[in-house]
Amino acid sequence: MAAITATAPAVRTRITSLFGCKYPILLPGMSWISSPTLVAAVSNAGGVGILATGPLTADETRKAIRTIRSKTDQPFGIGATLLMPGSKENVEVAIAEQVPIVNISLGKGNWIADRVHEYNGKILATVTNSKHAQSAIDSGADALMLTGHEAAAHGGDVTSLVLTPSIARRYPDVPIVAAGGYADGRGLAAAIALGADAVAMGSRFAITRESPLAQQMKEIVSNPNSTESDTLYGKNFDGIPARVLKNEEATRLMKNPASLPVVVYRALVAARKMRIPLYKVIPGLLTQWEKMYIIAQFGAATESLMKATVDGNYKDGVQFIGQSQGLIEDIPTVHELVQRVMHEAMDATSRCSATFLEADGLPASHSAM
Ligand SMILES: Cc1cc2nc3c(=O)[nH]c(=O)nc-3n(C[C@H](O)[C@H](O)[C@H](O)COP(=O)(O)O)c2cc1C
Structure with a gap:
């Protein structure tokens, strides 16, 4: 242009x-x-x-x-x-x-x-x-x-x-x-x-x-070979329907919902990483289960997101991206x-x-x- x-x-x-x-x-x-x-x-x-x-x-x-x-x-x-x-x-x-x-x-x-x-x-x-x-x-x-x-x-x-x-x-x-x-x-x-x-x-x-x-990640998304179809949308990544870049890791995580112990463990790890005090997370996990399950899944997804977004690790990370990636070159x-x-x-x-x-x-x- x-x-x-x-x-x-x-x-x-x-x-x-x-x-x-x-x-x-x-x-x-x-x-x-x-x-x-x-x-x-x-x-x-x-x-x-x-x-x-x-x-x-x-x-x-x-x-x-x-x-x-x-x-x-x-x-x-x-x-x-x-x-x-x-x-x-x-x-x-x-x-x-x-x-x-x-x-x-x-x-x-x-x-x-x-x-x-x-x-x-x-x-x-x-x-x-x-x-x-x-x-x-x-x-x-x-x-x-x-x-x-x-x-x-x-x-x-x-x-x-x-x-x-x-x-x-x-x-x-x-x-x-x-x-x-x-x-x-x-x-x-x-x-x-x-x-x-x-x-x-x-x-x-x-x-x-x-x-x-x-x-x-910028180079992968802006590569003209990435198209509008190269995303996945589903609930299994972080508990709320979400769209991410299609790669092996996202495909694996999107297949099945993570098991409860895995979600809780990964959520606690993420909370520590994000410096959210555990006293704010644990009582909720025990008393407001449904809400906290969603939050826990969000937290569990954090590690995968940071791997891609912050570290640029395409293999093990998951990147939020929209269908508009097909328009980005x-x-x-x-x-x-x-x-x-x-x-x-x-x-x-x-x-x-x-x-x-x-x-x-x-x-x-x-x-x-
Ligand atoms: C890399 C990335 C990270 C995002 N993180 C968040 C977030 O933390 N919270 C949020 O509400 N939306 C987040 N979004 C979604 C955006 O706020 C926005 O709704 C979305 O990007 C709009 O669609 P588009 O990507 O087609 O422009 C994120 C989007 C991208 C691309």
């Missing part, structure tokens, strides 16, 4: 107005990837970066937020998976630091919304279906992030093509960020056409120069990527307009006949 020289103009959507950013493009929170450097790079490029706090202690979250602020004065957010141990402490830190956007998932956020709204912060709730969308709106969400089936990690079972227009029709007053399968400007234009106000790109931003993802800087996506989206929109204008009179294809 020819080098882009002109800077894409700012765009106004309900999401850019709500968050105060230039372009309708978000970096979602991705453990070990959405780091202060990548978050700041996306926010400085005109989008919104969301810090992943899953692997961070409260002190590390505070430090990360301050590092982001030292690198950018643009809006940014933090992500919190409310089901996970330590997430509430991380949200407390974000509130104390008055982080502009708090992105919550897998849990009720009423108390968070009230306190974030006190300093005029915004709540972005990640959901995968209408039922959860309703509950997030009832809990005070200002906007929804809809994660379609194509997504890396925990997309739902409905594809973005249906999920976005369905929720947009049901909740016409709620700004929407579409996630799952978006990696270029055609996707952004399509998301807007479907009723979204922005896209979040996980897999795509993971394969940029500023991303801390292991170089080996290079490792650009964040700035180059954001500009390219915006220009492609403008081109795609012009192409659509031209197509439908032609339909009004004599289509070009007909006049050429």
Whole structure:
């Protein structure tokens, strides 16, 4: 593709107005990837970066937020998976630091919304279906992030093509960020056409120069031989349906659910590695079994994920990646990527307009006949 020289103009959507950013493009929170450097790079490029706090202690979250602020004065957010141990402490830190956007998932956020709204912060709730969308709106969400089936990690079972227009029709007053399968400007234009106000790109931003993802994984995903079909989706990896890169290890782990003793053992190992005190894990394992079983499976998956994402170990590790890997063929800087996506989206929109204008009179294809 020819080098882009002109800077894409700012765009106004309900999401850019709500968050105060230039372009309708978000970096979602991705453990070990959405780091202060990548978050700041996306926010400085005109989008919104969301810090992943899953692997961070409260002190590390505070430090990360301050590092982001030292690198950018643009809006940014933090992500919190409310089901996970330590997430509430991380949200407390974000509130104390008055982080502009708090992105919550897998849990009720009423108390968070009230306190974030006190300093005029915004709540972005990640959901995968209408039922959860309703509950997030009832809990005070200002906007929804809809994660379609194509997504890396925990997309739902409905594809973005249906999920976005369905929720947009049901909740016409709620700004929407579409996630799952978006990696270029055609996707952004399509998301807007479907009723979204922005896209979040996980897999795509993971394969940029500023991303801390292991170089080996970046090269595997961006290799043109990797296609949209080279992912696996299933429940057996970490207990919640998840999409990962297809390799031998992921195929083995996806075959059968891990046995109980194995899950508990691996969860405790992961908790130690992530410096989550065992007193926070063990009582739950004994009293809130169902919830803790999911958390334990999450924890058990941590080691495999870190092997791939942090160490670049393709053989023994498991890498979250979306179907959009079939659209990823290079490792650009964040700035180059954001500009390219915006220009492609403008081109795609012009192409659509031209197509439908032609339909009004004599289509070009007909006049050429
Ligand atoms: C490497 C990687 C790690 C991820 N880690 C997390 C995570 O820790 N928590 C989370 O909620 N989503 C995580 N995700 C999912 C993203 O937040 C987002 O929903 C998804 O990437 C969107 O789909 P896409 O990859 O097609 O853009 C991860 C995605 C990737 C690619």
